[in-house]
Amino acid sequence: MIEPITERMRADVVVIGSGPGGAITATLCAEAGRSTLLLEEGPDLPLDAAPHFSSDEILHKYRNAGVTMAFGNPSVSYVEARCVGGGSEVNRGLYHRTPPYILDQWAGSHHVDALTADALTPHFEACEGTARIAALPGAPPPLSQRLGDGAAGLGWEAIAAPRLYDYEAGRKQSMSATFIPRFRRAGGRLIADMRALRIRRINGRWEVTARHRCTRDVTIIADALFVACGAVQTPALLRRSGLRRNIGDSLRFHPMLKVVALFDAPVNRPGDPDPVHQIKMFEPRFGIGCSISSPSMLALALATNAQMRAHIATHADRMGLYYVQNGTGHGRVRALPGGCDPLVSVRHEAAGLDELYDGVRHLVRALFAAGAIMVQPCLPGFAMLRSVEELAAWPEHLPRRSALLTSVHVFASCPMGENRRICATDSWGRVHDADGLRIADASLMCGPTIANPQGSVMAIAHRNALQAIERRFA
Amino acid sequence: MLPDFAATVGALAATVAEREQSATGSPQTARDFVLASFAAMPFYLRSPLRAATLIFDLWPLFRRGRPFHALPPAQRRAQMQAWEAGPARMLMRFYVSLSLVSLWHD
Numbered sequence: 144m145i146e147p148i149t150e151r152m153r154a155d156v157v158v159i160g161s162g163p164g165g166a167i168t169a170t171l172c173a174e175a176g177r178s179t180l181l182l183e184e185g186p187d188l189p190l191d192a193a194p195h196f197s198s199d200e201i202l203h204k205y206r207n208a209g210v211t212m213a214f215g216n217p218s219v220s221y222v223e224a225r226c227v228g229g230g231s232e233v234n235r236g237l238y239h240r241t242p243p244y245i246l247d248q249w250a251g252s253h254h255v256d257a258l259t260a261d262a263l264t265p266h267f268e269a270c271e272g273t274a275r276i277a278a279l280p281g282a283p284p285p286l287s288q289r290l291g292d293g294a295a296g297l298g299w300e301a302i303a304a305p306r307l308y309d310y311e312a313g314r315k316q317s318m319s320a321t322f323i324p325r326f327r328r329a330g331g332r333l334i335a336d337m338r339a340l341r342i343r344r345i346n347g348r349w350e351v352t353a354r355h356r357c358t359r360d361v362t363i364i365a366d367a368l369f370v371a372c373g374a375v376q377t378p379a380l381l382r383r384s385g386l387r388r389n390i391g392d393s394l395r396f397h398p399m400l401k402v403v404a405l406f407d408a409p410v411n412r413p414g415d416p417d418p419v420h421q422i423k424m425f426e427p428r429f430g431i432g433c434s435i436s437s438p439s440m441l442a443l444a445l446a447t448n449a450q451m452r453a454h455i456a457t458h459a460d461r462m463g464l465y466y467v468q469n470g471t472g473h474g475r476v477r478a479l480p481g482g483c484d485p486l487v488s489v490r491h492e493a494a495g496l497d498e499l500y501d502g503v504r505h506l507v508r509a510l511f512a513a514g515a516i517m518v519q520p521c522l523p524g525f526a527m528l529r530s531v532e533e534l535a536a537w538p539e540h541l542p543r544r545s546a547l548l549t550s551v552h553v554f555a556s557c558p559m560g561e562n563r564r565i566c567a568t569d570s571w572g573r574v575h576d577a578d579g580l581r582i583a584d585a586s587l588m589c590g591p592t593i594a595n596p597q598g599s600v601m602a603i604a605h606r607n608a609l610q611a612i613e614r615r616f617a
Numbered sequence: 618m619l620p621d622f623a624a625t626v627g628a629l630a631a632t633v634a635e636r637e638q639s640a641t642g643s644p645q646t647a648r649d650f651v652l653a654s655f656a657a658m659p660f661y662l663r664s665p666l667r668a669a670t671l672i673f674d675l676w677p678l679f680r681r682g683r684p685f686h687a688l689p690p691a692q693r694r695a696q697m698q699a700w701e702a703g704p705a706r707m708l709m710r711f712y713v714s715l716s717l718v719s720l721w722h723d
Contacts, residue, residue, distance in 0.1 A: 198650050198719050208657035442640070442717040446710060449636075455721065456639030484659035523706075 146334045150361055154180035154332070156616070157351055157365035159339045159380070162229020163597055164584035164604040165371030166318040166326065167270065171608040172367075173331035180332050180363065182353060184372070185225035187335035190232060190320050196435050204233050207484065211375075213474050215489035217546040219398050221553055223373055227335050228319035230373070231597065234551065235417050235435070236307035236315055238276050239594035240267050241602070242426075249589035253560030256570040258603075266602040266609075273325060274601065275316045278305045279419050285410040286463040287418030287433050293513030294422050303419045304432075304595070337361075338483075341384045342368060342580075349579060367616035369572075371584040371604070374553040378476040378586065379485035381557070386577060389567040394474030394487065395555040395591050398548040399466045400503050400522065401434065401444045403451055404515035409460040411436045418463075422509065426593040427470065429502030431509065434464040444521045447547070451519035451527055465510065467502035470591025471495025472548075476556055493540070500541035504534055521547060552596050554585035559603075572607040579616055583607060620674040622667055624686035626651050626712070632693045633716040640720035650719035651712060669708050673700065 155177040158169040165181065173179040186203065193199035201209045206225035213219040224230045243260040250258065270276075282288070283303055294301035307316040314320075327333065336356035343350050349368035354360050370377050378391030418433030425431070434440065438459050445452040454462060474489040503520055510518050511531040518528045522545040528534065557567035559582075563575060572587055574580045583604045585596055592599055630647040634640065655663060674684045677696060681688060685696060701709040 198722050201718070202650070202653050202657070207659055208654040210654055210658045210662065212662065437721075438640075439718050439721040442637075442721040443714055446714040446717055452637075452717075479661070484661065486661065 146332045148334060148355055148358055148361060150359070152180065152361060152363045154178045154363065154365050156180070156367045156369070157182065157349070157363055158369040158371055158583065159351065160229065160371035160373065160377070160584060161227050161318065161323065161333065162224065162371060162373060162584060163231050163318055163601045165369065166228065166322040167601055167604045168369050168371060168583040168608040169331055170322045170326040170329065171605065171612060173326050173329035175612045178330075179326075180334065180365070181326065182337045182339060182351070182363075183227045183333065183335045184338040184376075185227065185335065187227040187333070190228070190315065190317050195315065196437060196440060198439070200233060211487075213394075213396070213472075213487040213489040215472070215491060217491070217543050217548050219396050219472060219489050219548045219550050221396060221550040223375060223553065227333065228317045228323060231307065231317040232319060234597065236317070236597075237304045237419070237595040238306055238598045239304065239592070241592055241599040242594060245590070245592050249560070252562070253558055253566055253589040254562040255560040255589065258570065263602050263606065266605040267598065270598070270601040270605055274307050274321050275309050276305050277308055277310055279303060279416060280310050283420065284412070284415035284418055286415065286436055287420040289404075289406065289410055289463065289513040290418070290420040290422065290431070290433055290465060290509060293509035293511070296512035297509060299422055299509070300424045301420050301422045304421050306417070306419065339372070339380055342370070342380065343384060344577065344580075367579045367581070367611070369581045369583040371582070373584055374556045374586045375476055375485060375487060377582060377584055378556045379478045381574070382476070382478040386574065388575060389557070389565060391476035391556050393555055393558055393565070394476055394489075394553060395470060396472050396474065396489070396550040397468040397470060397552040397591060397593065398472055398499065398550050399468040400499055400520070400546070400548065401464060401466050402503060402506050402510065402521060403441060403445055403519045404463050404465065404510040404513075405451070405454055405458060405517040406461045406463065406514055407516050410463055411460050423594070425502065425505065427591065428498045429467050429469040429505070430593045431465065431467050431502060431506050434466050436462060436464040440464060445519065447523040448519050448521065448527070451517070465506055467499060467506050468550075468593065469495065469499050469502065470593060471499055474556075496541055496543070496546060504537070507531065507534060523547065554588040554596055555590055557582050557586035558589045559587040560589060571610045581607065581611060618678070618684055618687055620671040620684050621686055622670055622674075623652060625670055625674040625684070626655070628686040628688075628693055629697070629712045630716045632690065632697050633713055634720055635690060635694070637717065637720050642720035642722050647716045647719035651715045654715055666708070666711070669705065673705070673708065
């Protein structure tokens with residue numbers, strides 16, 4: 144259903160951004176009987192509009208066609224979604240609850256109230272029911288099992304992560320398949336292709352100036368406003384609108400380094416389920432996992448390694464792509480005058496990069512223990528390895544020019560908590576000194592989780608939206 | 618002969634395709650994918666990238682009398698290899714990476 148667009152619109156609640164945080168917030172507000180308008184900058188496309196991880200999907204569902212960069216030494220190439228459902232549409236849906244020790248850290252550093260594992264449990268459970276979180280039934284795909292086997296061979300623990308996935312139907316799940324339909328059933332209105340340009344407080348209400356792909360600028364008036372545009376676009380919108388206190392100063396990533404392994408037998412068969420194994424016992428120093436290993440993703444990871452790339456033509460079924468990630472890097476988001484895209488910068492501490500590099504060494508060891516016959520780190524200047532002993536020839540520290548960092552997780556740009564020296568909002572997502580304005584996305588997180596953050600974003604949005612409704616959005 | 622951004626992107630994609638002989642995607646599709654990605658990039662990346670690409674295209678003009686996009690395939694390969702090992706390797710990495718995604722599209 145296409146929502147009619149007029150020059151001036153009105154709603155009790157406006158939510159900007161339809162990713163996991165925004166979709167859950169909008170659903171709860173609509174179900175509470177509030178007239179709720181959900182704005183999304185990107186298009187409203189079905190979950191299966193393009194094959195997952197295809198070039199079509201990159202062009203149509205990713206912000207800037209996937210070409211976004213945090214500038215630094217080294218820079219971080221990160222990706223964000225820009226479509227109804229946000230990141231949940233394009234990610235693999237791997238799911239974790241926030242580790243309790245992370246919540247304890249946030250309570251200590253940012254003074255976040257009432258955000259314990261016990262307090263969050265009902266919110267995790269509520270989200271998991273609708274989003275269809277499930278463990279892979281049956282045997283995992285060989286590419287995934289190999290990582291588990293390699294870990295076991297070294298005496299390490301590996302787990303098989305649950306996903307947003309309907310294994311009975313064989314279909315990935317996302318916000319557009321779960322919460323957005325629930326939002327619509329509750330009478331919520333969704334407008335896609337609508338970019339919020341700025342917000343302002345006027346006469347006790349919030350006014351959103353937005354631009355639709357097909358119309359002139361429109362004005363939307365709301366009693367309560369939630370900004371859920373993601374950890375880069377949320378601070379960009381707030382800063383464009385004159386709200387700058389602790390906004391966009393503390394962006395974090397989960398930067399990744401990748402490795403390709405060639406095994407002695409097929410591990411990567413067409414039609415296999417997505418891999419799910421992860422080695423989490425070294426977190427928070429680093430976490431290890433499996434990536435999508437289609438020929439195009441292998442070729443992309445091996446763009447600077449022609450020797451291993453040459454095997455894709457004949458041995459793609461024996462190749463697997465794996466990653467190491469941690470929380471190194473502190474970023475900043477700044478809106479540029481007249482520009483749509485904010486400037487993102489990042490600085491790294493040597494210790495964080497060293498930990499990531501140590502993670503690559505651990506991953507290489509696990510892959511050889513799993514039966515790999517060749518391992519190629521996706522690091523320019525690093526040769527292919529044929530045995531674990533060759534690791535001894537690696538430089539002590541990762542050369543920064545070899546650190547091809549990528550990230551699919553961005554967060555913590557507007558952290559929550561009662562520590563007003565560093566927090567942008569209170570413990571419930573209310574922007575300090577801005578009545579009726581809340582943030583409802585990954586921006587609120589206080590730091591890295593190393594685990595996939597989507598579960599944390601969903602549960603915290605659920606918690607905060609219920610509190611906002613209970614308080615009548617005061 | 619003038620520099621030509623779209624023709625240079627097409628020539629770069631065709632050169633990557635020649636090197637990836639087993640990839641099933643077409644150079645034309647790779648060119649279109651790179652141009653579509655370029656069009657969607659943030660403006661502060663787009664402008665310097667376009668300028669660097671045009672410099673890359675003009676580079677062989679004085680030595681070989683033609684811009685990159687009009688060179689024969691062997692000379693294109695040689696120029697790309699030289700740039701991949703030089704200070705402008707990030708420019709080459711950008712074009713090679715995007716072309717590979719399209720050329721190896723399942």
